[in-house]
Amino acid sequence: MTGPGATLRCAGLGVRLDDSVVLRDVTLDLDARTIAVVGDNGSGKSTFARVVAGLVRRTEGALEVCGRDPDTDAAGHRRRVALVLSNPDAQIVMPTVSEDVALSLRPERLARAERDLRVSEALVRFGLGGLGDRAAHDLSGGQKQLLALCGAFVRRPRVVVADEPTAFLDARNARTVAGHLLADTGHTLVLVTHDLALARRCEAAVLFADGRVVASGVASDVVDAYDTALSC
Numbered sequence: 001m002t003g004p005g006a007t008l009r010c011a012g013l014g015v016r017l018d019d020s021v022v023l024r025d026v027t028l029d030l031d032a033r034t035i036a037v038v039g040d041n042g043s044g045k046s047t048f049a050r051v052v053a054g055l056v057r058r059t060e061g062a063l064e065v066c067g068r069d070p071d072t073d074a075a076g077h078r079r080r081v082a083l084v085l086s087n088p089d090a091q092i093v094m095p096t097v098s099e100d101v102a103l104s105l106r107p108e109r110l111a112r113a114e115r116d117l118r119v120s121e122a123l124v125r126f127g128l129g130g131l132g133d134r135a136a137h138d139l140s141g142g143q144k145q146l147l148a149l150c151g152a153f154v155r156r157p158r159v160v161v162a163d164e165p166t167a168f169l170d171a172r173n174a175r176t177v178a179g180h181l182l183a184d185t186g187h188t189l190v191l192v193t194h195d196l197a198l199a200r201r202c203e204a205a206v207l208f209a210d211g212r213v214v215a216s217g218v219a220s221d222v223v224d225a226y227d228t229a230l231s232c
């Protein structure tokens with residue numbers, strides 16, 4: 001694949017895990033800042049998200065994320081990409097809120113003052129100002145997901161891959177988290193979601209079924225196609 005970097009470009013991409021073919025012949029060319037990934041349970045969305053994030057290697061085909069092949073510079077790719085999962089408990093590593101956010105900045109080897117400033121600015125931005133010294137596991141579910149976003153965005157990632165980030169949240173927290181993910185802060189968003197109203201708010205979408213792409217393009221068109229398939 002050549003030419004200027006579209007956001008997400010795949011040609012004949014396939015993934016085999018433990019001798020099972022999980023993704024097959026995924027071909028896409030999307031140039032959009034926000035991309036939803038939709039489809040039934042088990043259709044391959046999370047696997048695709050992990051390939052985009054550089055956590056799972058494809059076994060076939062070509063892939064470019066913002067013009068770069070994750071496999072040619074895997075470490076650099078992981079530095080540019082942040083991953084947000086549905087279960088924020090799985091993402092909390094450090095005892096306190098601010099230590100947990102600071103951990104995300106460790107690879108940048110910042111001076112302590114700059115690191116502390118970046119952490120406190122991020123906490124305020126995600127509504128956690130004043131909670132820096134709290135035990136991270138004592139936060140509410142919604143606050144924990146905001147902490148996960150804080151840890152993702154404090155690194156100023158080029159790409160954010162979010163896998164069902166609102167799945168366990170109430171309507172208010174889901175709206176807050178979605179607002180942060182969709183806001184234009186210079187990142188590209190790849191958002192796996194079962195929330196079709198949220199998917200419609202993205203610019204583009206991809207619909208998976210049985211490990212294949214069955215529709216891709218403008219988000220509202222793709223979600224309409226999925227809605228139609230669901231009612232058949």
Ligand SMILES: Nc1ncnc2c1ncn2[C@@H]1O[C@H](COP(=O)(O)OP(=O)(O)OP(=O)(O)O)[C@@H](O)[C@H]1O
Pocket residue numbers: 017018020022039040041042043044045046047048
């Ligand atoms: N390590 C693995 N080995 C074999 N098969 C796997 C592995 N990981 C996932 N799969 C299978 O790949 C298929 C796609 O899984 P994936 O988690 O990507 O789907 P999904 O669309 O994200 O589903 P959900 O909406 O339920 O989260 C499933 O059938 C799953 O069982």
